[in-house]
Amino acid sequence: MPRKNMKKILVTGATGQIGSELTIELRNRYGKDNVIAAGHKRKPGGKLLDSGPFEHIDVTEKENIAKIVKKYDIDTIYHLAAVLSAVGEENPQLAWRVNMDGLYNILEVAREHGLAKVFWPSSIAVFGLKAPRVNTPQDAVLIPRTVYGVTKVAGELLCNYYYSRFGLDVRSVRYPGVISSETPPGGGTTDYAVEMFYEAIKKKHYVCFVKEDTVLPMMYMPDCMKAAIDLMEADALKINHHTSYNVTAMSFSAGELTAEIKKYIPDFKCEYKPDFRQRIADSWPMSIDDSVARKEWGWRPSYDLASMTKDMIEKLSKRFAESKL
Numbered sequence: 001m002p003r004k005n006m007k008k009i010l011v012t013g014a015t016g017q018i019g020s021e022l023t024i025e026l027r028n029r030y031g032k033d034n035v036i037a038a039g040h041k042r043k044p045g046g047k048l049l050d051s052g053p054f055e056h057i058d059v060t061e062k063e064n065i066a067k068i069v070k071k072y073d074i075d076t077i078y079h080l081a082a083v084l085s086a087v088g089e090e091n092p093q094l095a096w097r098v099n100m101d102g103l104y105n106i107l108e109v110a111r112e113h114g115l116a117k118v119f120w121p122s123s124i125a126v127f128g129l130k131a132p133r134v135n136t137p138q139d140a141v142l143i144p145r146t147v148y149g150v151t152k153v154a155g156e157l158l159c160n161y162y163y164s165r166f167g168l169d170v171r172s173v174r175y176p177g178v179i180s181s182e183t184p185p186g187g188g189t190t191d192y193a194v195e196m197f198y199e200a201i202k203k204k205h206y207v208c209f210v211k212e213d214t215v216l217p218m219m220y221m222p223d224c225m226k227a228a229i230d231l232m233e234a235d236a237l238k239i240n241h242h243t244s245y246n247v248t249a250m251s252f253s254a255g256e257l258t259a260e261i262k263k264y265i266p267d268f269k270c271e272y273k274p275d276f277r278q279r280i281a282d283s284w285p286m287s288i289d290d291s292v293a294r295k296e297w298g299w300r301p302s303y304d305l306a307s308m309t310k311d312m313i314e315k316l317s318k319r320f321a322e323s324k325l
């Protein structure tokens with residue numbers, strides 16, 4: 001049921017992995033006409049177009065964003081548009097332009113138009129080899145190896161600056177790898193964890209681009225959306241970090257994920273052929289300490305490796321079976 005005191009929300013990157021599901025969730029909560037989806041290059045899927053307004057926005061063009069903010073009287077932005085780690089290493093200039101200019105433009109438009117709140121996702125990519133790789137704490141050294149990580153560190157500092165200098169209520173979490181069944185991710189290092197499910201169901205065979213013993217922190221999409229919405233709904237007095245919060249749900253190796261999938265698809269075979277993304281994975285935390293988020297605004301994930309795998313297999317198997325009919 002739409003609430004009283006309605007928000008008007010803009011979601012950038014709405015055609016991406018997180019955006020495509022978060023937009024629908026926000027529309028269910030706040031009313032379909034109160035959540036404007038915005039995409040750039042990827043074609044929007046039917047669900048996104050049928051369930052509410054859609055606009056084309058290039059986040060590197062500030063006037064483009066300002067026009068849509070004025071048109072719909074937006075008061076809240078979920079700014080998800082970004083270039084991820086692997087594509088960022090192939091094209092660092094593009095990563096800088098989209099991630100930094102994009103965030104700067106969003107914050108400026110938010111400041112100029114007096115918006116109430118901005119959500120912006122940071123990532124475990126902010127950490128590098130100088131941070132502890134096990135149970136990485138909230139306040140660890142941030143010297144990332146990738147340009148994506150550099151844009152996330154700079155972005156966190158910029159968000160914090162807009163909060164302290166202009167009073168803009170910017171909130172952020174450092175997402176681990178996100179696993180989901182609706183829209184595949186594109187261009188990230190943790191993408192293997194999603195690809196493995198698709199290929200296991202379709203071909204019973206997957207060539208994984210990181211080593212079998214590579215361990216990274218991960219999160220299932222329902223928890224990913226919960227983290228964003230819970231943080232945005234939290235009482236402002238509880239939010240003491242305006243850089244970004246560590247959040248996590250599970251940590252597993254590529255081999256452990258293979259073994260879990262094999263419980264449902266026993267003849268699934270995974271080969272391991274590491275490529276340039278191994279070097280990125282090796283510079284990231286293996287597990288995350290998210291106790292600060294738990295304490296300050298009550299962060300609690302619901303899914304672990306077993307329950308996430310069961311749900312992913314059920315959802316994808318159903319979808320593939322239906323599309324074959």
Ligand code: AKB
Pocket residue numbers: 084085086122123124125148175176177178187188189190191
């Ligand atoms: C990536 O792999 O680049 C992202 C991330 C961890 O931020 N999924």
